[in-house]
Amino acid sequence: MSNFNDQLRAYLQQHYHFDDFRPGQAEVLTALLERHEDVLAVLPTGTGKSLIYELAGRYLGGLTVIVSPLLSLMQDQVARLNAHGIRRTVALNSMQHPRTKYFILQNLAKFDYLFIAPETLTQPGVLEALAQQTINLLVVDEAHSIAQWGPDFRPDYLEIGRAYAAFKHPRLLLLTATAGEKVRAQIQSQFELTTPLTEFVYSVNRPNIHLRTEKLANEQEKHARLLALVRELPGPGIIYLSSKKQANQLRIDIQQKTERKVATYHGDIENEQRFAIQQQFMQNQLDVIVATSAFGMGIDKADVRWVIHYHMASDLESYLQEIGRAGRDQQPAVAILLYTETDDYLVNNLLISGIPDEVTIKHFYLQTPHYVFEPQQLRLLQYYAAQGLDAQAVMQLFQRRLLVKRLALQQMVQYIEITTEKRNYLLRVFGEAELTGAAAGNWSTQATPLEIPSLHLPVTESNNASANIDWQKRLEKLFNQ
Amino acid sequence: MLAGYVLTKLNTTEWRRAKVFSNIWQGGAQTVSTSFWGLVYDVLPETGLFENVDMAKYVKQLHHAGLLARNEQGLVQLTAKGVAAQGQYQVEHYVPRNLAINQTYDLKLFRDVFLLANQTISELAYSNAQFYPYQIDLRAQWQLKHWLKMHPREILINQWYQELTTWLKSIPDTDAELFTQMLFGHEVANALFSELAVPVTWTEFDWQLWQLDQLAALMTTSLQTDSLIKSLMTVTARPLLSNSAQQSVELWQQTHSLSQVAQRRQIKANTVREHILQAAMLQQWSASEIQELIPNAEQTTLAQCYEVSDISTWDFKAYAGGKDPRYFTYFRLYQLLQLAKQREAMNVKL
Known part of the structure; x- marks a missing residue:
């Protein structure tokens, strides 16, 4: 093993207490840091993409700028780096008070990592202030958004190339979990590069996640089926919906009709309640989160056992991102999509x-x-x-x-309709080679009943340690008295 | 739920300016007019508490439901149906009592700083540096970091624990239970609204308001002692006046001449008048202090013009329409004088 690899591994052990990298991490880091290449990495969800830029940033020094699409996620990303012992981290976005933005821009030299929204990055004052710093690494997280959202939703995504030039071409790292050949070409075309990006494309396939779609006759049946699944599926889970109003209603139903402890998670939730939901979910005090897909979740919980889509995603990229929250511990998990004819x-x-x-x-x-x-x-x-x-x-x-x-959207609907080779269908859409034998399996539709025990989903015990203790005991526990 | 809360700010006898509430609730710089009506409506303690308020929507909703009436100037007051709804709201929801401190300390910011301080001290008690910190305004976060460094570890843990215990023992047990449910720290998460033992009629808005009100009470109590919490409050202190207004008032207090202040500061005399008016309102000057600002002759004229006690119905034109702007200042000061007298009479009574 090379000196460089030894050094990387030492970083990993020192800062993250892991012995080995996950697939893709070491390869991307070697290309970036040893061979000095700019990289486009397509790594499936749950492979620890943030560790790559955290570690690369530590190695390169100077300022690492991470362009991130989800405003609601940014503070959580800052908190995650803080939890990894990286304190000099900050987020800059349009949700902040102008006074706070000004304060951050005045103090840029005091930070090692800056998370920024594309809309903020391209603002004149911001771009100039950043251009005066020594930026050694520019990261675009969820880089598929450049192609997916740029042309019709967030045009500032198309301006990241300009920022890259203004920063005097630092090391460039584009990360995504899903990007087919066309999307990768669109991403490349945004940057003026002397040599093309080195691409690392890992399969979108998550073999440990059982893929299931169920077509139901109407909304009532779908609702009843959801409640039945929530009752039966073990361990923590997430339900995705497209409407906040319905998410709130569904939470009440689940709370009243099942034994599971549930919370809704969307953009209207107060900061302090959002924190409660995240913390309780992480500590296994909360079983189910009903979330809107537009609202990201900053927490990285390894043992989410199931994801149910009550409303389908608008494309397969988003769908894979969302089901990728399940089974990050590489243990069996299940992704179920419930569908009625009117959903599309x-x-x-x-x-x-x-x-x-x-x-x-x-x-x-x-x-x-x-x-x-x-x-x-x-x-x-x-x-x-x-x-x-x-x-x-x-x-x-x-x-x-x-x-x-x-x-x-048609591809998404097709994924639901298809009754053969569902896993291979996904791989075909993303231009990957099809699997054979058992590797192509681990999927089902409504044609066969879902035998939950046969999925071998590990059981996570609920933790009620802090529930029902009086205020004195709670204080004693908080302050180790 | 803020729509219901709006009802608690209205009555059947006075036409009120809905915009004044939203301007104050949203925070930011206040005009003299907003401060004045904020003082009359007793809403200044709620400055900046509800940033995202959409007052036009609430007024429309309440008007549509027949709970408030609107006059041709767009002012609002309660209808008879509105009075009943107001009474019902007050029974079913939480109405805060301790918010006065929010004028001198930013209460919402204090909640954030307090929660993060509590979390950090809790993690410190377990010697754990790797945790997901509660995310708050960056500048406040840095100030908090500085504050934490000023105190030895043991003092932070033990004194913080003691101060919270003393405070919680001083309030009803049910409130103490709820208060600790909002705290989080090492392997202890705060409670979800759905798991709190609060009246079934409460919404998350009530819970947010309850938290702010309890913290306001804690702050008010902490100010009277030499406590850790008191020293933490300094991070969230906010001046009542803008820098510029403060400078004008200080100069004016030295020279007692508006024109001298204007000349030295190179601003208009009317701006100086506005600065002094802001100070009189926000710092709640006494009746005798305000009286000194109005020439005797003007006081006599004003007394002749306005005899009714309800200052919100006074029409400036009855006193000095079209005259020099200084007369509007006298008019406002005279209104403030009545408010100060009412306040002082009430204090004597109490």
Whole structure:
């Protein structure tokens, strides 16, 4: 083993108390740090992508800038680095008070890691302040968002290449869990590189997760089936929905009709309650989280045993990201998607609502006084207008994007419909070689009943140690008295 | 649930400015007018507590439900149905009592700082440095770090524990139980709202308000002793006046001349007047202090113009429409004088 590898392993043991790297981690680090290559790494969820930039940042020194898409996740990512003993870490995003943003920009030299939203990164004052620092590593987390969200949702994603140039081409690391060949090409095209990115593509396949889809006749049946599953499935689990209102209602139902302890997790939850949910879930005091898919979860809980989609995701990339929360400990887990015929209409409506329609585009270009634009749509139109596109070109662009999104949705629906080789279907979509024999198995549909015991899901005992103790005992416990 | 809470701020006799509530609840710089009406409506202690308030939506909802009436100027007051709903709200929900301290210490920031301090001290008691810290405003986090470094480990753990114990023993047991449910630290998570022993009619809004109110009570008590919590409060202290207003008031107190202050500070005389008005309102100057600011002749004229006790119905034009802006200052000061007299009479009574 080379000196470099010894050094890496020593870092791993010293800071993370692990003896071995997970697949992909050492390879990416070697390319980045020993061979000085810029890297695009497609690593399945649960492989410890954050460890790669944490460790690379420690090794390179200077400032590591991590572009991260989920604003709600950023503070959690900071907390996670803090928990790994990295204190000089900060997040910068639009949710912060201007006073806080100014304070951070004035003190950039005091940080080693900066998490930043793409919209904030490309702001003039911010980009200039950052460009004055010694940035040794630029990381784009969830890099598939460049292709997935850039053109029709968050155009600032298309500007990261400009930031990369302004930072004088630091080491570049693009991380994602899911990116097919086309998406990888789109990502590459955003950066002016003298040599192409070194690509590490690991399979999206998570063999320990049993994949299951169930088509149900109507909403009532789906609801009943969900309750039955929540009662029967052992261990901690997550239910994904697309609506906050329904998530709240579902929590009440589960609380009333099952023995499981449940909480909802979405953008409207107060900070202090969000912390309670995360901490309780981590400490096995909470069994089930009902979450909206738009809202990320910063916690990294290894023993989530099941993920149920009550509403399907809008594409397979998002779906794989979300089910990837299960079974990170490499033990058996299950991902179940419950579906009724009307569900794809719901997702389709969500797709359309994000993209400006022809009327909106016309009013934008005609500069109609007092016309009320959705802020997100206005930003998008302003971006393309600044790029010199006229109304006709913008309409065509959005029509193409809508088509792409509908195709992605069709692939998602196809995954539900398909009754043979479900796991191989996923691999085909992501351009991977198909599996054979037992490796292609571990999936099922409504055609066969779900035998939960046969999944061999490990049981995690609920921890009620802090429940029902009086205030004096709680204080004694808190302060080790 | 804030819509219901709005009802507790209204009555059937006065038309009130809904915008004043939202401006104050959202925090940020206040105009003299907002401060004045905030003082009249007794809502200044709630400065910055509900940043995301959408007052227009609540007013629309309440109006639609027939709980409040709107006049042509857009001012609102309760209807008879609104009075009943207000009474019901007060029975079913939590109404805070201790928020006055929020004017001099940022209560929401204190909650964040207090919770993180508590978590850090708890982890310290178990010598654990690797934990997920509660995320708060970065500047406050740095100040907290500095504060923690100022105290030896044993003092932090033991004194913090003692101070909390003493405080919790002084409040009803049910409140003490709830209070400790919001604390978290080493292998102890805070409670979910759904598992708290609170009235079934409470919403998460009540729980948030209850926490702030209890912390306000703890702060008020801690101020009277030389405590760790008192020293932690300094991180969240906030001036009542802006820097500029503070400078004007200090200069004015030295020279007692508006024009001199304006000249030295190179600002308009009217801005100096506004600074003094802000100070009189936010620092709650006494009746005699305010009286000194209004020339005797003007006091006599004002007394002749306005005899009714409800200052919110006074019309400035009855006194000095179209005159020099200084007369508006006298008018406001005279209103403030009535408020100060009412406050002092109430204090004597108490």
